[in-house]
Amino acid sequence: MAPIDAPWAPVDTEVDYAEVERRHPAFRAFGARLGGTPLVEAPGPAGGAAVLAKCEWHNPEGSIKxxxxxxxxxxxxxxxxxxxxxxxxxxxxxxxxxxxxxxxxxxxxxxxxxxxxxxxxxxxxxxxxxxxxxxxxxxxxxxxxxxxxxxxxxxxxxxxxxxxLYQHRNSANPAFHARTTGAEIVDALAARPGGRTPDAWVASIGTGGTLIGVLRALRARFPGVRAVGVCPSELPYGSPQPPNGLPKYGGSGGFGHGLKQPFVAAHDAEIEHRNVSYPRCLDLMAEYRDLTGVRIGSSAAANWAVAREIAASLPPTSTVLTVFPDAGTPEEWERIG
Ligand SMILES: Cc1ncc(COP(=O)(O)O)c(C=O)c1O
Known part of the structure; x- marks a missing residue:
């Protein structure tokens, strides 16, 4: 049996987080510092669509996770x-x-x-x-x-x-992204002058919880939004090749052997896929820092690359949404110099 299909019941319960917070002060304290991250305009292509990115290193432990x-x-x-x-x-x-x-x-x-x-x-x-x-x-x-x-x-x-906890099977993962990450993006778009209708949503795939959870919230408000999943070129989504030990950008990637992340596989017909190599991500991390003074991580760099590509094919009145999951590891920044 393929490991990802192991017989573990997906956790599918409706969770009352407020009730759990009442019982556990440390959980409440973490929750109080979670989310509400900024949606910023990232550098986009000249003459193309705007690129808006949700900056997730503002969370308590520094990432979307x-x-x-x-x-x-x-x-x-x-x-x-x-x-x-x-x-x-x-x-x-x-x-x-x-x-x-x-x-x-x-x-x-x-x-x-x-x-x-x-x-x-x-x-x-x-x-x-x-x-x-x-x-x-x-x-x-x-x-x-x-x-x-x-x-x-x-x-x-x-x-x-x-x-x-089984993040690839636990429905609390995409459900919470729909309810927080996605809902926050919808609110931030509405708060922009004149409101904004997004044309595309670009997110790197680890479990696919971010891609699919946010997509659920976006499509509820903007049914026509395109969804684009991003993976390392070294092991793309659903790749038939065996897994490999090549360095890849952070927190993302296919499984190999043709296996697919269950949250994404359930929406295969609706998702476009693009790939970015690790060396390119390291270059893009440096480029983003030099352009903006802000440090983004390697999966953020991959998302930025794909969001810019899509923005280049759209008019300036359009909007491409993406996410910057973290700000990179000290080891990556040492490599970049
Ligand atoms: C840096 C980084 N980017 C992207 C992802 C992908 O997130 P998801 O599991 O929601 O697909 C992760 C997940 O661990 C991550 O750590």
Missing amino acids: DRVAYALIGAALHEHGQRPVEELRVLEYSGGNLSRALSGLCQGLGIAARFVLSSASPRSLLDTLEERGARFDLVDKDLGFIEVISTALAIAEKEPDWTL
């Missing part, structure tokens, strides 16, 4: 009910940012946290996890992210006292 950490822990605490919080032990796999966010949230709540990560994870992340008392296992990067997921699934099966 802070929203997902809150959503998944909220769902787990909702399921856990009135039992002592210390009895909840959280297991998740991560490309990096989610484990950072979860480790902070779990430390505040007094919940044990355990992660499965790629051996390519930056030292700065592993240091943070260690400082916060989170346990982690590293999987050989050459086996690809699918093996990171499979390892977490195997642990969850063998050791059922660990609760797997």
